[in-house]
Amino acid sequence: MTTNLLHTIVLRSKLLEVLGVVEKSVGGEHTSLPILKHVLLRAQNEKLTLTTTDLELVIEYSLLCKVVREGSFTVPFQVFYNIVKNLSSERITLEQIAGSIDSPQHQTLHIITENYEANIHGQASDDFPIIPVLSEVRGEITLPFSVFLxxxxxxxxxxxxxxxxPEISGIHIQICDGELAFAATDSFRLAERIIAVNSFTSSSRDVSLTIPIRTVSTMPKLLFEASTGEDGEIRISYDSTQILFLVPRGRVISRLVxxxxxxxRQIIPSGFKSEAFLDRLEFLNAVRTVSSLSGKGNDVLLEASGGKKFLEIKSSQGALGENVYKMPANIEGEGFELTFNWKYLLDGLKTFKGPEISLAIAGNDKPAMLRxxxxxxxxxxxxxxxx
Amino acid sequence: MIKAHISFFFNVARQKNIVIINAVRRVFVTYFFMNNDEIWEVVLGDIEAQISRPNFLTWMKQSQLVSKDEKDGAVLVGLPNNFAKEWVKSRYHKIILGSLRNLDGSIRSVDYAVVNANTAEAVQRRIQRKQGGNAVVSQFLKPQEPLLELHIDPKTNINPRYTLDSFVVGSSNELAYAAVQAIIEDVGKKYNPLFIYGGVGLGKTHLIQAAGNEILKKYYNKVRVLYVTSERFINDVVWALRNKRMEDVKTKYRDIDVLIVDDIQFIGGKPATEQEFFYTFNTLYEHNKQIIMSSDRPPAAIPTLEERLRSRFEGGMIIDVAYPDYEMRFAILRAKAQEHGVSIDEDILKEVALRVKNNIREAEGVLNKIIFCQQVKNERVTTKKLEDIIHEATTRVSKRVATADVVRVVAQFFGISPQELVSRSRKREVVEPRQICMYLMREVLGFSYPHIGEKMGKRDHTTAIHAYEKVAKEISQNSGLNQKIMLIREGLEKST
Structure with a gap:
């Protein structure tokens, strides 16, 4: 191979940040291909770009650096990360050393700081998986980091x-009546957030994608690094099987679900028999308190009957005991008595921010709604x- | 001149030969020899030899030959993801093309595509196969099933899942059902003790636990109910003996209003337990407390049970639960399906009811498998699939039963020796067991009549026919005989 040998000088703090971003898609313990545990370093145009992939997800992120000689190389991610994490000096020189005449395969990365020196055995960048590109882009959506997050x-x-x-193991994005709807469900609950027309742009009127939950989980870190204190825009483009997230210095490529x-939307209830208006934080606290005595089914009973001035939250576990939390509420409509999984209730209550919440009940075995x-x-x- | 002719001839022949060989090979490949999968198998072998093991596993393992166009020699190779597609296209294309052309010279080009078992289209197709769009939605947001098993009340030990409402009543169990209802109305006064017996999986546990549940519901808090399996009772007694805490057992079992004991037959042959149970029984009985027991056989047939207990058990009401008939089995299955909240084709349920006769639990197992197929795997259960499920659920024993097992188990059941069973003796207590034995050889082992005669002490095949027909006829009229045979069958299952 006649590729150039990489040689670059970087700042430790910047490198460390970028390593933190790409860490999410390093191949795991059980990967069959050892090079998936490596990070690809590519020095080009005064930038060092780091890439990792586990063949489901690719994260690529770059930092500014001084490029002495352009080139690319791969080193084991974990070793490299550990070294960079613990180095004390800010200036790091990375230089790829060619293999000797006896073992041309044995290439190393030479790491030098003012008080430290290391040689890590790596692998040629040719062996690193080829990052797939979108074949026929079907559409493109742009929205601010903060809204997206x-x-x-x-x-x-x-x-x-x-x-x-598999079809529900992710976040679904679609355009309905010109608005962008984010939705997720595990078949027992459903969360939906709608983004108004003026907060995003989309090249297509007809969008329907599901982003794998693992890909979603890489976003906070990526966007945190990309935002550098101010709100930027994320560009999302997709074809039939893949999705690409583009931010100023990096990109994430993932399969679509x-x-x-x-x-x-069919099952979002519209008519309700009763609705309870509650203080959100107190309700959250009540559910959390009562949950300590609920059984293995995580069940807590919500009961609204007497006087309609309060809601009772109860749970009992045969061997341990029972408890009741009585909290003030403003209840409209009929009384009710329903059992919920307290984990689901807590998750729901935590997504809201406002001081007041309403719990709308449609009947037994029918969906209830938090608003x-x-x-x-x-x-x-x-x-x-x-x- | 001649030389030139010969050389020309040879050249033509050689060319023709190549053409012929190629043609033969092509015909071979396309028509006789290999389908796409087999061709791909060969190609994979070639590739495996040329690249490293991790590379092979990562990139090629899940590949497949999707299609092969005979006309323009284009081959489409399917790969599991975009990474594999890019990699294989750029690194292994030459190897693949070479290997394919070796097998089939007509192949001109190879293209690659992402083919995944879970592509949008495949999943869509699977969903569409299920009836209508509504099925998808109703399945999609559903009430969470409570974990009822975990809700067993530690004070009474009763599982609230068992209720009288969900108990399907038919001719085979209406008497037992009526007795339980009478007891609920009038606890401790009417049928005391109530002794219910019947084979495995006929609903005894359901019925007696439901009795407990209904009593609790009716006389809430005023009546103390305790449900135990006899095994639990035995363990309590053993624990108390070891720790010298017999008083605890006495308060636990005597300070109640309704005692329900499941599978009472197991206390037979355990003297200390029997004694304790005897005292408990007397105490409760004297104070007009209700006792409900279940067993797999009547008190008289529990071999090691002490006489004084047997007579106590027989002092109240003894009712058997028989095998449900077809209509009842169907009704039970329908109720179960409803309980699970799924709709299953009536014909499928009918078929299950028809085929799985002896044990409701087994039928429920089949039903659960059907539900699993429908809900989780999104497969429609066809008649053929049903056949497989029933087969899987019901044929686990019969294959392994040996002739000697049948003879031994029958002899043991009737308390005679195997030698006696095959002897010439015509004593009454030997004749019936012998006939039952022959019946079972026919039913369970599927032996021919002459073979049965041979095995049963070199008897004539007509003797075997007579025995089989006599038992088969009597079984439908005589529930006692039916009971015996079921018990022997169960014994056979356990012995293997």
Whole structure:
């Protein structure tokens, strides 16, 4: 191979940040191909670009540096990361050393600082997987980091973290009536966040994609690094099987979830028998307190009957005991008595920010809905435990 | 001149030969020899030899030959993801093309595509195969099933899942059902003790636990109910003996209003337990406390049970739960399916009811598998698939039963020796077991009549026919005989 030998000088703090971003897609313990545990370093145009992939996800991120000689090389990620993390001096020189005449394969990366020196055995960049490109771009969406991140974090906790039903193991994005809807469900609850027309642009009117939950989980770190204190814009483009997230200094390429996300809008209840208006933080606290005595099914009972002035939150576990939390509430409509999984309730309550929350009940075995006056673009639907 | 002719001839022949060889090879490949999978198998072998093991596993393992166009010699290779596609295209294309052309000279080009078991199209197809769009939605947001098993009340030990409402009543169990209802109305006064017996999986546990549940519901807090399996009772007694805490057992079991004991037959042959149970029984009985017991056989047939206990058990009401008939089995299955909240084709349920006769638990197992197929794997259960499921669920024993097992188990059941069973004796207590034995050889082992005669002490095949037909006829009329045979069958299952 006649590739140039990489030689560059970088700042430790910058390198460390970028290593933190690309860490998420390094191949795991059980990967069959050893090079997937490596990070690809490419020095070019006064930039050092780091790439990792586990063949599901690619993260690529770059930092400014002084390029002495352009080139590319791969080294084991974990070793490299550990060294950079613990170095004390800010200036690091990275130089690729060619293999000797006896073993041309044995290339190393020479790391030098003013008080430290190391040689790490690496592998030629030719052996690193080729990063796929989008074949036929179907559309492109652009929106601010802050909006994108908020929508992701408000919906992601409702996702199914499992491969049993691949079609719902991610966050679904679609355009409905010109607005962008983020939704996630694990078949017991559903979270939806809608982004208004003026907050995003899309090249297509007809968008329907599901982003794998693992890809979603890499976003906060990526966007945090990319934002550098101010709000930037993320560009999302996609073809039939892949999605590309583009931020100023980096990109993430991921597969899309295959399969059709269920038409969840059908089941969002519209009519309710009763609605309870509650102080959000107190309700959250009440559920959390009562949960300590709930059984293995995580069940807590919400009961509104007497006087309609308060809501009772109860749970009991045969061997341990029982408890009741009585909290003031403003209840409209009929009384009710429903059992919920307290984890689902907590997840829902945490997605809202406002001081007041409403719990709307449609009946036994029918979905209940959490809403907040101030945040009408967000809703959380949760199924009760069958009574 | 001649030389030139010969050389020309040879050249033509050689050229023709190559053409012929290629043609033969092509015909061979396309028509007789290999399908796409087999061709790909060969290619993979070639590649494996040329690249490293990790590379092979990562890039080529899940590849497949998707299609082969005979006309323009274009081959499409499917790879699991975009990474593999890019990599294989740039690194292994030459090897693949070479290997394919070796097998089939007509191949001109190879193209690559991402083919995944879970591509959008495949999943879509799977969903569409299920009836209508509504099925998808109803399955999609559903109430969470409560973990009822974990809700067993530690005070009473009763599982709230068992209720009388969910108990399907038919001719085979209506008497037992009526008795339980009478007891609920009038606890401790009417049928005391109530002794319910019947084979495995016929709903005894359901019925007696439901009795407990209904009593609790009716006389809430005023009545103390305790449900135990006899094994639990035995363990308690053993624990108390070891720790010298017999008082604890006495308070636990005597300070209650309704005692429900499941599988009471197991206390037979354990003297200390029997004694303790005898005292408990007497105490409760004297104070008009209700006792409900279940067993797999009537008190008289529990071999090691002490006489004084047997007579106590027989003092109340003894009712058997028989095998449900077809209609009842169907009704039970339908109720179960409803309980699970799934709709299953009536024909499928009918078929299950028809085929799985002896044990409701087994039928439920089949039902659960069907539900699993429908819900989790999104597969429609066809008649053929059903056949497989039933087969899987019901044929686990019969193959391994040997002739000697049948003879031994029958002899043991009737308390005679195997030698006696095959002897010439015509004593009454030997004749019936012998006939039952022959019946079982026919039913369980599927032996021919002459073979059965041979095995049963060199008897004539007509004797075997007579025995089989006599038992088969009597089984439908005489529930006692039916009971015996079921017990022997269970014994056979356990012995293997």
């Amino acid at each position: 908020e929508a992701m974090s408000q919906t992601s906790q409702a996702t199914l973290y499992s491969d049993i039903r 295959a399969g059709v996300f269920p038409d969840y 907040s006056k101030g945040e009408h673009r967000l809703l959380y639907v949760v199924m009760p435990i069958r009574g």
